[in-house]
Every structure is written in structure tokens, then in C-alpha cells.
Amino acid sequence: MVSHEMSVAAAFGSGALGAIALLVSIPVLVLLIEVLAALPKRNSERKPNSNRPSLAVLVPAHNESVSILPTLTDILAEIGPRDRLLVVADNCSDDTAEVARSAGAEVIERRDDENRGKGHALDYGIRHLSRAAPEVVIIVDADCRLENGAIDTLAERASATGRPIQALYLMHAPDESSVNEQVSEFTWRLKNWVRPLGLTNLGLPCQLVGTGMAFTWSTLNAANLATGALTEDLKLGLDLALKGHLPLFCPSAVVRSYFASSSQGRNTQQQRWEQGHRELIFSTVPRVLSSAFASRDLRLMAMALDLAVPPLFLLVLLLSAVFAITASGAVLGLSAVPSYISGSAVAALVLSIVIAWFGYGRDALPPRSLVSIVPYVYSKLHHYIRILGGSRATTWVRTDRS
DSSP, X not given: OXXXXXXXXXXXXXXXXXXXXXXXXXXXXXXXXXXXXXSSOOOOOOOOOXXXXXXXXXXXXXXXXXXXXXXXXXXXXXXXXXXXXXXXXXXXXXXXXXXXXHHTOEEEEEOOSXXXXXXHHHHHXXXXXXXXXXXEEEEOOTTOEEOTTHHHHXXXXXXXXXXXXXXXXXXXXXXXXXXXXXXXXXXXXXIIIIHHHHHHHTTOOOOOOSSSEEEEHHHHHTSOOOOOOTTHHHHHHHHHXXXXXXXXXXXXXXXXXXXXXXXXXXXXXXXXXXXXXXXXXXXXXXXXXXXXXXXXXXXXXXXXXXXXSOOHHHHHHHHHXXXXXXXXXXXXXXXXXXXXXXXXXXXXXXXXXXXXXXXXXXXXXXXXXXXXXXXXXXXXXXXXXXXXXXXXXXXXXXXXXX
């Protein structure tokens, strides 16, 4: 009897470990497919035509007087006489509004201590634009720089396809940056360049990432923007996808920015992004997957699975823990199959990172920096320990940049 009970317990334990190993392996497989699909750097997009639609560039800004002027200069150089540049100075305690007006932008100011966040600022701007609605709205953060032609390309693509368009949004580490910042730049490229390019090459939609986004007026005006979500961009993309508006990646339109200049600013920035991403994985991905299965929509399913891939370091951490547990289980007499599954996932994750680094990251994270990666690992572990201890981001905080 005892032997039978032990056998049942062992079978149950092996089954549970196998299920966990399979669950953690799914995002690794998704990542590997995206990275492999991104290897051909195709750029078959059409050039903008001369009859592009009328547009409004909407810039939400919270205490951005120091950094907003170059952004507005880039935008003003790209727009024509029938276009609008609207800055929403949201709950500002500095002279953002005055700086934007002096640069030639149309400015509205919003004050609401209860409803704070970028989503509320965007909603306020859209309601203002509705008095004379443009054909296309492009959203650009107040601390970004635009490469030549980005506005024209985004507007034409949105008008031609009727779908939300996401520019290539790159973040750069400051000059003489530490290995922590170099790793962050590489992981950002993996998330915002390699993976959406792979999806595009497969004919699949991408996520929205907050800046360099273009929408037809009818699409954006019907969206629910006034949310307090930390990652309102990801949520907006999923909400639109559920309504049939699947975002497209446009790598030929490039928007750039820089990571926070201070250690505290970088930590706050990373915490906000990663916390919002994790919350969406649990709150929204199941709903989107359910809708995708019900409608047999492969593109919506791919979008949900892409979002289900956790931040890279967290994925490494989870997979390492699962591999250690399944390997220990095999040593203690449980089935070795879960350890084979998790071990294969480890190999796939390493392969994904290596391929992405060779193809897209060697200049951001040079080989000489790889030997100094221990401080980055320590800082990320400390970051997740703080999260487990209850540290949370709750509001829209201006990123500290030099």
C-alpha cells in the first residue's frame, strides 16, 4: 500500500513538473521563432506618396520643459500647413506649456490630481482635436527624436492600411555607459526591433510601444484612452486588436530616445515598464487568447503569445529555477522528462539571445562588455527582490534624463 501511494505521488509530482516545464517553455519557443524570423532584414515598405493625409501629431508632456524642444523641432520640420502639432501639458509644475508655445506648437493644459497618467492626457488631447478632426493622429512622446521622413511614412502607412502603425522605437545608453545600460540597450532592441520584425516577416501584428504610433481618426477616436494603466500602450494595442484593428510594425520610421541619466531614474523607468507588462500578462493575455481561439484568429493569437513573453531577465530567472527544480526531481527519482523539456528550453533561450546579439546587438553590447555582466545580474536580482518586497510603480513619473 505504501509503495503504491509513493508511486502515485511520484507520478503526480512528475506530471506537475512536466506541466510547469511546458508552460515556461512556451514563451521561449515564441521568442526563438520571432528571432529566427527576423534574420532576413527585409524592408519592402512603400515610400510615402505626395498625397498623404492631413494629420495631427499629439505630444503628451509631463514636466518636459528641458527635453521637449528638440522633439518639437523634429516634428515641425516634418509637418505641413494643414497639419497640427498639439502638446498636452499634463499636470505640469514647470514651464512645459510656455516652451512648447514659443516653439510654435498648439498647447492645451490639463490639471487633474485624481486622474493622472499618460492615457488621460491622450484622451484630453483627442477630445480637443475632435473639433476639427484630422485624418491621421500620430503620438510622439515629449523626449524623443524622429529620423527624417518618420512622420510622412507613419501617416501614409496608417492611411493606406487603416491599421495602427508602430514605428521602430529605439532607446540608447548614454555615452560612456556602464555594462548595465549596454545590456538594457540590447534587450530593448530585442523587444522593440528584433521581435516585431520577426512577426512582420511572418505576416503577423506587433505590439504598440507608446511613441511613434499612428492611427486613423476613426480608430483612435473610438478607443478607450483614459486609463491609469502603467503600460497604456500595450493595453491600447490589445484593445484595438480585439476590435479587429491589428497593429503593423514600420521599421523604416525610426524614433529614438535615451535611458534615464540617473541610477534611480533607470530603476523607476524599468520598474514601471516591467510591472505594467507583468500585470497585463495575467489580466489581459488570457482574455485575448480566449477570444483568439473562439474566433480562430491566428494573428490575434500570435499577438497574445508575443505579449506573454516576460521581460528577458525574468524569463531567464524563471527558466533557470524550473530547470534546477526539474533536474533535482530527476535526481530524486522522479521522471527525467521534465528536466529534458526545461533543458531544451534553456538551450533554445541561449540560442535566441546569441542569434539576436550577433544580428542586432554587437554594437550596443560589445564583446568586451560581456565579461563584466555580473553587476547587471546583481542589479536585476536586487530589482526583483524589491518587487517581491512590495515596491510598486503607480503613477506617470517623468523619466530623469540629462
